[in-house]
Amino acid sequence: MEKGRLNGSIFNTLSKYSIYLVLVVLFLISWMANENFITPQNLKNVANQISVSTILAFGQTILVIAGMLDLSSGSVLALAGVLLVSTYVNTGSLILSFLVSIIVAVICNIISGFMITKFKTPPFIATLAMMTMARGAALLYTKGQNIYQIGDYVVFGQGETLGIPNPIIMLVITLAITAYILRHTVFGRSVYAIGGNEEAANASGIDVNKVKMKAYILNGIFVGIAGVIFMSRVNGGMPNGAQGYEFKALTATVIGGTSFTGGVGNAIGTVAGAFIVGFLDNIMVMVGVHSYLQQVVRGAIIALSVIYDIWAKSRKKGKKVQSA
Amino acid sequence: MKKAVSLLLVVLMLVTFVTGCSNNSGNEGKKDGKYRIAFIARAQADSFAAWLANSVMEEAAKYDDITLDVFDGQANDDTENALIESAIANKYDVIIIQPNNGEAQRPYAEKAVQAGIITITTNARIAGIEGSSSVDADPYMQAKVNCDLALELVPEGANVVVLNGPPGNFHADERRRAWEIEFFQKRPDVKIVGEEIANWNKDEAMNYMETWVQANDKIDAIISMNDNMAAGALEVVKDNPKYKDILAFGVDGTAEACLLIKEGLMTSTSLQSAYDLAEALLDTAHKLLTGEETEINIDIDCPLITKDNVDEYIEMHRRAGAIQ
Numbered sequence: 001m002e003k004g005r006l007n008g009s010i011f012n013t014l015s016k017y018s019i020y021l022v023l024v025v026l027f028l029i030s031w032m033a034n035e036n037f038i039t040p041q042n043l044k045n046v047a048n049q050i051s052v053s054t055i056l057a058f059g060q061t062i063l064v065i066a067g068m069l070d071l072s073s074g075s076v077l078a079l080a081g082v083l084l085v086s087t088y089v090n091t092g093s094l095i096l097s098f099l100v101s102i103i104v105a106v107i108c109n110i111i112s113g114f115m116i117t118k119f120k121t122p123p124f125i126a127t128l129a130m131m132t133m134a135r136g137a138a139l140l141y142t143k144g145q146n147i148y149q150i151g152d153y154v155v156f157g158q159g160e161t162l163g164i165p166n167p168i169i170m171l172v173i174t175l176a177i178t179a180y181i182l183r184h185t186v187f188g189r190s191v192y193a194i195g196g197n198e199e200a201a202n203a204s205g206i207d208v209n210k211v212k213m214k215a216y217i218l219n220g221i222f223v224g225i226a227g228v229i230f231m232s233r234v235n236g237g238m239p240n241g242a243q244g245y246e247f248k249a250l251t252a253t254v255i256g257g258t259s260f261t262g263g264v265g266n267a268i269g270t271v272a273g274a275f276i277v278g279f280l281d282n283i284m285v286m287v288g289v290h291s292y293l294q295q296v297v298r299g300a301i302i303a304l305s306v307i308y309d310i311w312a313k314s315r316k317k318g319k320k321v322q323s324a
Numbered sequence: 325m326k327k328a329v330s331l332l333l334v335v336l337m338l339v340t341f342v343t344g345c346s347n348n349s350g351n352e353g354k355k356d357g358k359y360r361i362a363f364i365a366r367a368q369a370d371s372f373a374a375w376l377a378n379s380v381m382e383e384a385a386k387y388d389d390i391t392l393d394v395f396d397g398q399a400n401d402d403t404e405n406a407l408i409e410s411a412i413a414n415k416y417d418v419i420i421i422q423p424n425n426g427e428a429q430r431p432y433a434e435k436a437v438q439a440g441i442i443t444i445t446t447n448a449r450i451a452g453i454e455g456s457s458s459v460d461a462d463p464y465m466q467a468k469v470n471c472d473l474a475l476e477l478v479p480e481g482a483n484v485v486v487l488n489g490p491p492g493n494f495h496a497d498e499r500r501r502a503w504e505i506e507f508f509q510k511r512p513d514v515k516i517v518g519e520e521i522a523n524w525n526k527d528e529a530m531n532y533m534e535t536w537v538q539a540n541d542k543i544d545a546i547i548s549m550n551d552n553m554a555a556g557a558l559e560v561v562k563d564n565p566k567y568k569d570i571l572a573f574g575v576d577g578t579a580e581a582c583l584l585i586k587e588g589l590m591t592s593t594s595l596q597s598a599y600d601l602a603e604a605l606l607d608t609a610h611k612l613l614t615g616e617e618t619e620i621n622i623d624i625d626c627p628l629i630t631k632d633n634v635d636e637y638i639e640m641h642r643r644a645g646a647i648q
Binding site for chain 2: 036234
């Protein structure tokens, strides 16, 4: 009896922190596989490389916890990004161009949110539509051509403040915001409640539509910020940039323990998920794993983490039934 | 609300239909004595394909007896094949096909020829279709002119990294094959310390280069199958004094590559001029339409661009508005 309880509590602790355990093990294996992995510059690179998709992943985390998702984030990033670069090239104003990026991304998300809350369109379809529209708009605006010669604007994505690359600083700030919102605000608790059981949340007096719309607006802000960093990092306005970033973001979210069935997840887990993917990509390139095999491994990791998530949940449920 | 939505949908379809019709010169045979050309672009999200589509439209405007409609294959074989079928059904006088995947479009191009429509394949040509014409740039030659220079410039025992385009893409594969035969087989002393598929993308190339820089003590040259990826790799090392002598080779002759060559950061690229392709395409179409010739197969030149002649090409991009 006592032993069973002990085993159970070890299992619970392990399952709670398993994602961090995986991260640590992966880190150690990578370190052993290639000594250059551990250099501060390489670790900085990985953090830099995952910054854009992780900032997008914070938006996804909030949405997925609430039982929704955003397939348009890569395309909206590109639209917001080319408009921001074009604003900067034409006006030279950093603040104005940042605002353009965030406002454009928020507007796109309000449209998605409107489709979802007002017309009860499934989030998958609504944001799929937005994905196509936003990419089309970005291509239309630029005639499919990249915008070059963006001048000092690159400093934002490529520069450092107190020795820390700016994208990493933005990553930390957005992490803090997401973690705070999810843990310490009424909105955050409502997000979990809606994802856990929408009808119950509604019955308990939560304005479900309002919370969903707010979640999309917040996602829009993150997408706008990610656009600022992405375009600066690649030193240009790229209408076809950030393709597939919505899936990178979703991958980090899911590996980080956010459940697609809603109601479960947190921002730190998402960062861990992003680092797992980042370290894995990094070490596979460092040791020269064939590109095709890399894709197979990446896919397998996603499949395993989802299988684990479902298995851990069913075990928990089983335990509850047993103890009852 | 339902009424409002259906009304909106009807209005949207009407607007699309009306603007579509005003762009088209009509769908039934030759109208107003003008020849109708359908240009089926590979994907307008691909910056080179977009450049070509824009150039083809500009070039068509110079002909009084031609109207041209552009269709977007969206980098999808199915979509592209459907567009070819519709163009046949719409009885265009000429169908220009920029294949997404030559073999997948081959039967549809053959159908167009059988329907008695003048069929031109371009970038890349679909070879061996009896009765069709083609205008192309030879991807093997585009890489080879760079290889010839690399044979001279790449130092003895050099470490190089290779950035590839999407596997299965004709231009990606042919350019890589040229590097293999014309450079690597002739220079067994050169070591490839990293090779990845960056899918023509700048951001993906950047991430790989960041990792390679950490994993290797020295990298002497970046060998890239297009300019966009070469520019991404250079973005990583451009301010690093250790890499001030790094060589970088690309293909396409984009505005960005020309500026990088001018700055002394990039070594060479070969021009795949969308302007030249467009000019040759319309000229070919016109000659075939007026019966001046019955079959034309031509290749445009792929001049090598280096520091010595880059000004000429910067001027070309400036005239086209790609450089301010």
